[in-house]
Amino acid sequence: MYDINQVRADFPILARQIYGHPLIYLDNAATTQKPRQVVEAMVDEYYNVNANVHRGVHYLSQQATDLHEASRETVRQFIHAKSTNEILFTRGTTESINLLAFSFGEAFIHAGDEIIVSTLEHHSNIVPWQMLCQRKGSVLKVIPMSDDGHLDLEAYEQLLSEKTRLVCCTHVSNVLGTLNPVQDIIRIAHEHDVPVLIDGAQSVPHMPVDVTALDCDFFAFSGHKVYGPTGVGVLYGKENWLDRMPPYQGGGEMIKNVTFEHTTYNTLPYKFEAGTPDYVATHALATALDYLSALGMENVHTHEQELTRYALQRLSKIEGLHIYGHSPNSVISFQVGNIHHLDLGTLLDRLGIAVRTGHHCAEPLMRRLGIEGTVRASFALYNTQKEVDALVEGIQRVAKMFG
Numbered sequence: 492m493y494d495i496n497q498v499r500a501d502f503p504i505l506a507r508q509i510y511g512h513p514l515i516y517l518d519n520a521a522t523t524q525k526p527r528q529v530v531e532a533m534v535d536e537y538y539n540v541n542a543n544v545h546r547g548v549h550y551l552s553q554q555a556t557d558l559h560e561a562s563r564e565t566v567r568q569f570i571h572a573k574s575t576n577e578i579l580f581t582r583g584t585t586e587s588i589n590l591l592a593f594s595f596g597e598a599f600i601h602a603g604d605e606i607i608v609s610t611l612e613h614h615s616n617i618v619p620w621q622m623l624c625q626r627k628g629s630v631l632k633v634i635p636m637s638d639d640g641h642l643d644l645e646a647y648e649q650l651l652s653e654k655t656r657l658v659c660c661t662h663v664s665n666v667l668g669t670l671n672p673v674q675d676i677i678r679i680a681h682e683h684d685v686p687v688l689i690d691g692a693q694s695v696p697h698m699p700v701d702v703t704a705l706d707c708d709f710f711a712f713s714g715h716k717v718y719g720p721t722g723v724g725v726l727y728g729k730e731n732w733l734d735r736m737p738p739y740q741g742g743g744e745m746i747k748n749v750t751f752e753h754t755t756y757n758t759l760p761y762k763f764e765a766g767t768p769d770y771v772a773t774h775a776l777a778t779a780l781d782y783l784s785a786l787g788m789e790n791v792h793t794h795e796q797e798l799t800r801y802a803l804q805r806l807s808k809i810e811g812l813h814i815y816g817h818s819p820n821s822v823i824s825f826q827v828g829n830i831h832h833l834d835l836g837t838l839l840d841r842l843g844i845a846v847r848t849g850h851h852c853a854e855p856l857m858r859r860l861g862i863e864g865t866v867r868a869s870f871a872l873y874n875t876q877k878e879v880d881a882l883v884e885g886i887q888r889v890a891k892m893f894g
């Protein structure tokens with residue numbers, strides 16, 4: 492196990508006071524705070540290395556290129572991909588999924604084809620598929636779920652047909668913390684020769700992930716949720732799919748040769764990376780992943796599971812508090828009596844406690860649960876039991892105010 496106090500000292504923002512209270516940051520599913528090492532990597536690169544990558548013969552350009560490409564290798568190792576050709580840098584999970592929806596859609600989706608998503612999806616894993624369906628005249632199907640937030644695998648098997656072209660499913664729900672049985676979901680899809688995209692935005696920060704062992708065909712995650720900078724993310728794709736997909740955007744870097752009559756495209760992964768990449772962010776993302784590897788993802792996972800279990804146990808004792816789903820995966824959504832989630836979140840903020848309120852970019856899931864929104868506390872590797880205690884006390888204080 493790592494030393495939590497030492498870890499917390501790496502995150503300067505955690506020392507802030509908010510309205511005279513120590514900051515208790517429990518909005519990690521939205522974005523995580525950054526360790527000094529990550530910020531320093533960015534500052535150091537801008538101060539000492541900065542030059543555009545890939546195109547320069549000069550020293551700095553080569554050094555920046557080396558850092559950028561070493562970052563791709565760090566990502567490859569972190570998620571256990573087979574080759575760096577399978578690692579595409581994007582702006583984040585949302586762009587990764589949009590890239591896939593456009594490119595996979597161009598190559599493989601036709602009128603009448605079906606795409607399966609689940610009830611638990613973030614809007615980022617719904618809307619791009621809806622837009623594709625509108626473009627191509629294809630159909631979106633939805634895996635139903637139980638009241639406690641578990642997907643119905645029997646119903647899922649029924650949905651698969653010879654018209655199904657792709658299954659898109661989140662690894663961990665950003666609202667309920669449900670860890671989906673993605674291994675089963677992938678195996679069942681493959682029995683029907685259907686590829687699978689896993690949205691890993693809420694799994695990569697919290698648990699070891701091995702895309703090769705999972706055997707998923709595509710996998711997306713965001714840098715900013717994994718202690719890295721904003722504006723960078725990853726789309727993993729198996730080479731045999733990526734090879735057969737057309738570019739997403741045209742421009743520099745994604746070409747081999749250009750004439751006014753015809754353009755030939757670059758090899759993987761560059762075919763999908765038009766324009767100057769955010770090479771400072773990719774280097775900082777790799778620094779964040781190195782930071783996690785040094786702590787050990789198993790340790791991070793254990794710490795957060797223990798903390799979430801502790802929080803579930805303490806929260807469930809608060810009178811009138813209802814928890815949606817009951818999964819120990821770093822995310823807890825709840826409501827207290829008939830206190831509006833926005834009021835509760837606002838009053839907790841006055842105590843220095845940052846939680847998220849609302850629909851969490853999952854309106855169809857809210858509709859399924861028959862609610863408008865929840866309060867969501869989400870944990871990271873630096874959160875402590877003392878912070879959970881403060882959350883519990885804060886909720887009790889607000890509940891008392893509301894009688």
Ligand code: PMP
Nearest residue numbers: 583584585613615665692693713
């Ligand atoms: N999917 C899930 C499960 C998420 O939690 C999020 C972020 N809340 C996203 C996708 C979108 O990530 P980003 O905004 O970084 O593109």
